[in-house]
Amino acid sequence: MPAEPFNYDYAPYLNRPKIVWPDGKRLAFWVAPNIEFYEYAPPPSAARSVWYRPEPDILNYSMRDYGNRVGFDRMADVMARYGVRGSVSLNVALCDHFPEIIERCCELDWELFSHGVYNTRYLYGMTEDQQREIIRDSRDTIRRISGQSLDGWLSPAISNEATTQDLLAEEGLLYTLDLFHDDQPMPVNTRSGRRFVSIPYMMDVNDVPVLNFRNISPPDYLQLIKDHFDQLYEEGAESGTVMCLPLHPYLIGQPHRLWLLDEALKYVTSHDGVWLATGREIAKWYLDHGYDDARAFIAGVNGRAA
Amino acid sequence: MTIEASYFDYPRRGPGMDQDRYPYRRLARSPAVAWPGGAKLLVWVTLHLEHFPMDMPAKPFLPAGGMNRPGVSVWDYTQRDYGNRVGFYRLMKLFDRHGIRPTVAMNSQVAVRYPFLLERIVERGWEIAASGVDMGHLHYGGLDEAAERAQVEQSFGDLRRLSGQPVTGWHSPAHSQSQNTPDLVAEAGGLYIADWINDDMPYVFATRGGTLTQMPLSYDLSDRKILYQQSLPSSVYAQQVEMACGCLREEADTRGGRILSLSLSPWVAGLPAQIRTIDALLGRILATPDTRPANGEEIRAAWTASAAG
Numbered sequence: 001m002p003a004e005p006f007n008y009d010y011a012p013y014l015n016r017p018k019i020v021w022p023d024g025k026r027l028a029f030w031v032a033p034n035i036e037f038y039e040y041a042p043p044p045s046a047a048r049s050v051w052y053r054p055e056p057d058i059l060n061y062s063m064r065d066y067g068n069r070v071g072f073d074r075m076a077d078v079m080a081r082y083g084v085r086g087s088v089s090l091n092v093a094l095c096d097h098f099p100e101i102i103e104r105c106c107e108l109d110w111e112l113f114s115h116g117v118y119n120t121r122y123l124y125g126m127t128e129d130q131q132r133e134i135i136r137d138s139r140d141t142i143r144r145i146s147g148q149s150l151d152g153w154l155s156p157a158i159s160n161e162a163t164t165q166d167l168l169a170e171e172g173l174l175y176t177l178d179l180f181h182d183d184q185p186m187p188v189n190t191r192s193g194r195r196f197v198s199i200p201y202m203m204d205v206n207d208v209p210v211l212n213f214r215n216i217s218p219p220d221y222l223q224l225i226k227d228h229f230d231q232l233y234e235e236g237a238e239s240g241t242v243m244c245l246p247l248h249p250y251l252i253g254q255p256h257r258l259w260l261l262d263e264a265l266k267y268v269t270s271h272d273g274v275w276l277a278t279g280r281e282i283a284k285w286y287l288d289h290g291y292d293d294a295r296a297f298i299a300g301v302n303g304r305a306a
Numbered sequence: 307m308t309i310e311a312s313y314f315d316y317p318r319r320g321p322g323m324d325q326d327r328y329p330y331r332r333l334a335r336s337p338a339v340a341w342p343g344g345a346k347l348l349v350w351v352t353l354h355l356e357h358f359p360m361d362m363p364a365k366p367f368l369p370a371g372g373m374n375r376p377g378v379s380v381w382d383y384t385q386r387d388y389g390n391r392v393g394f395y396r397l398m399k400l401f402d403r404h405g406i407r408p409t410v411a412m413n414s415q416v417a418v419r420y421p422f423l424l425e426r427i428v429e430r431g432w433e434i435a436a437s438g439v440d441m442g443h444l445h446y447g448g449l450d451e452a453a454e455r456a457q458v459e460q461s462f463g464d465l466r467r468l469s470g471q472p473v474t475g476w477h478s479p480a481h482s483q484s485q486n487t488p489d490l491v492a493e494a495g496g497l498y499i500a501d502w503i504n505d506d507m508p509y510v511f512a513t514r515g516g517t518l519t520q521m522p523l524s525y526d527l528s529d530r531k532i533l534y535q536q537s538l539p540s541s542v543y544a545q546q547v548e549m550a551c552g553c554l555r556e557e558a559d560t561r562g563g564r565i566l567s568l569s570l571s572p573w574v575a576g577l578p579a580q581i582r583t584i585d586a587l588l589g590r591i592l593a594t595p596d597t598r599p600a601n602g603e604e605i606r607a608a609w610t611a612s613a614a615g
Contacts (some may be wrong), residue, residue: 040325043313054366054447056325058502059481059525065504073334093319098330117316125309133314215536218546255506255553256527256546 007165007179007188008198009298017293019184019240021285025275026236027229028282029268032154032177032201032246033075034089035105037097038064039120047124047159064119064250068098071253078258080108082265087279089115089154089177089246092141099145106146111278114138116156123159128167135171151175151280154201169196175283177201183232183241185286187295195291199242199282204228206246211257222260226267233271242282243268327488328511328520337614338562339507346558346596347551347566348605352500352523353397354437354530354571355412356479357419358386362442369441369480370535371573386441386573390420393576398426400581404588408570409433409602411477411500414464415440421468428469433601435475436461436496449484458490475602477501481525489513498606506554506564508609519606519615528569533580540583551591558596562614565605566591 021028040061042050051057079086088105090112095102105112116123116134123131139150153168154177168176169190176188179198188196203209205228210216216224225245232241245264252261268274277285318324341348360383362373371386373379401408410427412434417424427434438445439457458476466473474497478487481501488499492515499511500523511520525531527550532543547568554564568591570576575584591597600608609615 037324039318040323043315052367053482056447056483056485058483062502062504063525065502069331069505070333073332093316096319097322097324099321100332100335121313127309130309130314215538217538217542218549219542254526254550255557256550258553259549 002162005162005165005179007190008181008186009189009302011182011186011294011298012301013183016184016239017290017297018238019286019290021240021275021277023275024273026240026273027233027271028240028242028275028277029084029229030242030244030277030279030282031079031084031086032089032244032279033072033086034115034246034248035072035091035094035101036064036067036089036115036119036248037091037094039118042118042120045122045124047122050120067248067250067253068094068101071249071251072101073104074253074258075247075249075261076104076108078262078265081262082269084265084269084276085110085278087111087113087152089113090142091115091117091119091156092138093117095141095145102145111152111280112142112146112148113152113154113279114142114150115154116159119156122157123155123161123164126161128163131161131164131167132171135167135173139171151283152177152199154178165196166190166192169194174287175199175279177279183235184239185242185282185290187291187298195287197283197286197291199244199279199286201244201246202228203246205244207248207251211251218257218260222263225260225264229268233273236273326512328509331505331509333505333507334561336507336562339609339612339614341563342608343598344596345563345598347555347564347594348600349406349566349568349591349597350521350523350600350602350605351401351406351408351568351570352435352477352602353394353408353410354477354569355390355394355410355416355423356386356437356571357390357413357415357440358383359440359442362440366444366446366448367482369444369482370530372441389571389573389576390416390423393572393574394423395426396576396581397570397572397584398430400585400588402430404592406588406592406599407432407601409435409475411435411437411475412465413437413440413479414461417465417468424468428471433475433603434465434469434471434473435477435500435602436465436473437477438479441479444480444482445478445484445487446482447484449486451486451490454484454486455490455493458487458494462494462496474498474606475500475521477523488518489515492516492518498602500602508606508615510615519610521602521606522565522567524567524569527567528571529574529580530569530571534574540580544583544587547587548590551594551597555594555597566597
């Protein structure tokens, strides 16, 4: 195991080159619904237990199944009301199981990116060729169902291998969400030297850790989202920031929580300086307008040529 | 650690579910259900009566409320037992006052141990649903089928014999099933289960003994989850239930009848510090236009008779 990810250099959040989003916006806001398929009888993993109870773990399986039966449409209805598109963190096998969900995502002009094949199949222990097989399966499946290119990546259940970022860059993706180290996009160092970036995907406002692990109440979650936004919006005047709202329809699409998504999107979209973007749009803008300046800045900070 | 080639086999990767219990259904595209009498929202109150033996096994997992002390767990035992001694009667008076006839999902051992309590349920005509034998007899993957059949038959058998009711519903202790539980419930004459938490409406559930109705019993919105497991204050519990009520009631206007499931446990909701919140909450819920309480068997029958069922 390496001692650190080796995918980025130190870059202080101070005096960075100024990022200005399209039309002079100061905060890029994007919503990443995780549309997932957890298997009823997954193959065992040497790295971790898949389910929490002896299988079949019908409580946890059915809890997640709720998202695809009920929560997705509720969540999508609220997002559409505020003109907020989703960038879907997609277990691509779902395209085969429930194509009608993907059909609605496409009608709403949402981006699809990969979150692996199933959320119950991990990258842990995979060879490079095996990881490439997952990346290519994702690319082929997303193109077949939507015509979209595979540009973004969040490892299934955040199950990275040390070479995952290298492989994503080599396979031609534009951005990764596996790195939680910053509030702005950042260049990612990979062995090929291809232009490849990280986009903020905030675990701290992700509904799973907030609601399921930290037991934060829905009203407090709404306040957390607003506080998070207020600070990044203020800082975005100095240099453009990114706020990601990662969601899971099985949690946010529950009737006792849907209201907080409505309130959160109402709040965010009431601010003039917000760019309602997708992950792909943020990555492309940053690659064209921010990447080279950031590289030079990082080289200067670390005392070497860009 | 090497990953075998078989890790890349996806035998169920195709249209629909990856198991054969029910077909995929998207609630937003499902036929509207019309409840009898024109109600838009039915409030299904379930009261969960449980017996936690002090020597219950900690394996395969400890259910919420299980014995958690390093030695003799008098603390946990007596706190749970409080529900059957005190909390139940506090809630009983509350339900009487609000005109609510809950479904009582009970471990059969509660009926065996406390005939006085059972009599209060029976004389009120409250529906009894079977909820296993006791909390020391969970249903879980890998449980021997003959042993589990005996548990299911004991639960239904004791409750039917002691109450004189048909007992058509089943709720597995701690929402936990083995691979066989629904089959055994159907073979024991059950008509509905309320264990899977993947929908807000009933659906048809296949077993080898015919079909069951799977009923939506809330887990995330239960008093046990919010007040006990998450340790959140009662105001947060009440706020969430009200938001759910509002969301479902509004949805019912465009997408057909809905169900609000209120899962209450006497050792949680029946505490003095909670009961006034529950009281006020029930009042507000039942004052919602076109909303009325119904029990599990009534909802099952109405849903089955509707076009959707």
